[in-house]
Amino acid sequence: MTVQHYIGFDVHKKTVRYCAKTADGGIVDEATLPATRKALLGWAESRSAPWHGAMEATLFSGWIYDLLQPFAAQLQMGHPAMMKAIGASKKKSDSLDARKIADLVRCNLLPTCYVAPPKIRELRRLLRYRNLVVAQATRMKNKMSGLLMEVGAEYNQQQLHGKQYFTTLLDELEEVPESVKSMLRLSRSALEMFETTQQQILRCLRGDPKLAQRVGVLQSIRGVGEVTALTWALEVGDPCRLGSVARAVSYCGLTSALRSSADKQPRGPLSKQRNAHLQTVLIEAAKLAPRWNPPLAALHTRELERGNRNRATLAVARKLVAYLLAVDKSGQPFQVRDPALAVTQEVQHAA
Numbered sequence: 001m002t003v004q005h006y007i008g009f010d011v012h013k014k015t016v017r018y019c020a021k022t023a024d025g026g027i028v029d030e031a032t033l034p035a036t037r038k039a040l041l042g043w044a045e046s047r048s049a050p051w052h053g054a055m056e057a058t059l060f061s062g063w064i065y066d067l068l069q070p071f072a073a074q075l076q077m078g079h080p081a082m083m084k085a086i087g088a089s090k091k092k093s094d095s096l097d098a099r100k101i102a103d104l105v106r107c108n109l110l111p112t113c114y115v116a117p118p119k120i121r122e123l124r125r126l127l128r129y130r131n132l133v134v135a136q137a138t139r140m141k142n143k144m145s146g147l148l149m150e151v152g153a154e155y156n157q158q159q160l161h162g163k164q165y166f167t168t169l170l171d172e173l174e175e176v177p178e179s180v181k182s183m184l185r186l187s188r189s190a191l192e193m194f195e196t197t198q199q200q201i202l203r204c205l206r207g208d209p210k211l212a213q214r215v216g217v218l219q220s221i222r223g224v225g226e227v228t229a230l231t232w233a234l235e236v237g238d239p240c241r242l243g244s245v246a247r248a249v250s251y252c253g254l255t256s257a258l259r260s261s262a263d264k265q266p267r268g269p270l271s272k273q274r275n276a277h278l279q280t281v282l283i284e285a286a287k288l289a290p291r292w293n294p295p296l297a298a299l300h301t302r303e304l305e306r307g308n309r310n311r312a313t314l315a316v317a318r319k320l321v322a323y324l325l326a327v328d329k330s331g332q333p334f335q336v337r338d339p340a341l342a343v344t345q346e347v348q349h350a351a
Contacts, residue, residue, distance in 0.1 A: 002050060003073050008101025009055035010094045011064055016040065019098035020051065021106055030098065035060065037067060044071035054105045056080050057113055066118055078104070081273060082111035116237040123205060124234040128277065130201040137194035144187045151176050161191070205230060220333035221323045223289025223296060231281040232324050239328040248325045249318050253279035286317035295336065296320070 005028055010017040012035065019030040033039050044067075053068065054076040055061050061077060069075045078101065089096065104110040116124065141161055148155050153173055159165040166188055170181060206212055211233060218229035242248040249255055253274025259266055270279075290297035296316050303312035327334050 003052045004049040005047075005051040006102050006106040007051050007053040008098045008103070008105060009053060009064070010097040010101065011035070011055050011058055011061050012094070013060055015094070016064065017094040017098045018043075019095070019102045021099075021102045023106065025103070025106065027099070030095065032094070035064070040064065040067055044068055047071070052076075052105055054078055054101055054110050054112075056083055056101065057115075062121060065115060076105070076110055076112045077115045079111045079113040114237065114241050119208075120234060120237050123208060123211060126201050126205060127230055127234050130198050131277065133194050133198045133201070137191055137198070140187045140191040140194065144184055144191075147180050147183055147187070151180055202226070214328070217331060217333055218324060218327055221293075221320075221327060222334075223291070223293040224285065224320070224324070228281050228285045231277060232328070235275050235278045236328070239325060242325060245322045245325055249321050251275055251278070252282055252317075252321055254282065254314055254318050254321065282317045282320055283313060286313045286320060289316060289320060 003023075005020045005022065007018055007020045014035050016033045016035050017030070018033065020028040022028060033043055050073040052074045053072050055065065056078045057080050065075060065077060083101075083104070089100070101110070144160065145155075145157065148160075153176055155169055156165065160169070166184075170184065173181065211230075214233050215226065215229040218224055218232060219226065236242065236248075236251075242251060250271070251274065253270055253272075253276065255271060257268050257271040257273075259268065286296075290300040296319060299319055300312050300316050303315045306312075323334060
C-alpha cells in the first residue's frame with residue numbers, strides 16, 4: 001500500500017486538530033474535530049487515500065490511537081520529551097503543532113515511543129490503581145497513629161492495625177474526645193475498604209493466564225515478589241524492546257543524567273526521565289531482596305563497605321533489573337550459575 005497522505009494529530013481533551021500533507025509538503029486538508037468516537041470514526045471512514053499518521057503521547061492519546069489504527073496504513077506515537085520541534089517553536093498553536101507533527105512523519109524524523117497492546121495497558125491501569133489504593137491505605141494508618149499521639153493515648157504500634165486489638169483499644173481509651181474515636185472508626189473502615197479493594201485487584205490480575213505464567217517465571221528469582229513481578233511485566237510490556245541491560249536500567253530510572261562537556265563528566269542525581277512506577281518498586285524490592293538472595297546480599301555488602309547505603313541499594317536494584325530482563329526474555333526460570341563450573345566450561349571450550 002502506497003502512502004499518499006501524512007497526517008499529524010494534535011490531541012486535546014475535547015478536540016483533535018489534524019493536518020494532512022502530501023509527500024512534497026503540500027497541505028491537503030486540515031480541521032478541528034471533536035474528541036468523540038463518533039466524530040473520529042466518521043472522519044476516518046471518509047478518507048479514501050492511504051495515510052500515515054502520528055500523534056504525541058498524552059493522557060488522551062491511547063483511546064484515539066486504538067480507534068484510528070485500523071484505518072491507517074501506519075500510525076505512530078511520538079515521544080513527548082523528544083519532540084522538541086514543537087516546544088522550541090517561537091509560535092505555538094494547535095494548527096502549527098499538527099502541521100509540524102505531519103512534517104516529522106513525512107520526513108521520517110518522528111521520535112517514536114513504544115505503545116503497549118491494549119490488553120497490557122488495561123492490566124497496567126489496574127495495577128497502577130492498586131498502587132494508589134495502597135498509598136491511601138498507608139495514609140489512613142499514619143492518620144490513625146497521629147490521632148492517638150495527639151491525645152496522648154498509649155497503644156502498641158505493631159498491633160494497632162489488627163482488627164481485634166483495635167476494637168479492644170477503642171473500648172479501653174479513657175479521657176479521649178468522642179470526636180477522635182469517631183475519626184478512628186472512620187479511618188479503620190476506610191482502611192478495611194482499601195485492603196479489600198487492593199486484594200480484589202490482585203485477584204483480577206492473577207486471573208489472566210499469560211500474565212500469571214510470566215509472573216510465575218519472574219518470581220523464580222529469589223527476592224522478587226508478586227507485586228515486583230507484576231510491575232515489571234506490565235510496565236515493560238515486551239522485554240525484547242529493551243536491547244541491553246544498560247538500556248533497561250536507564251528505563252527504570254536507576255542511572256544518573258550525563259552532562260559531558262570539555263572532557264568533564266559530572267554525575268548528578270538519578271535522571272527524572274524514567275518509569276517512575278518501576279523505579280519505586282525496584283528500589284523497595286532492593287532493600288529486602290538481599291535477605292533471601294545470597295548473591296544480592298554479597299553485592300550489597302561489598303557496596304556497603306564503600307560507605308554509602310543508598311548506592312548499595314541502587315547496585316542491588318540494577319542487578320535485579322539484569323536478572324528480570326534475562327529471565328523475561330528467555331521465559332525460563334532463574335538459575336544461579338556456578339562460577340567454578342563456568343570456568344571449567346570455558347577451559348574445555350578453549351581446548
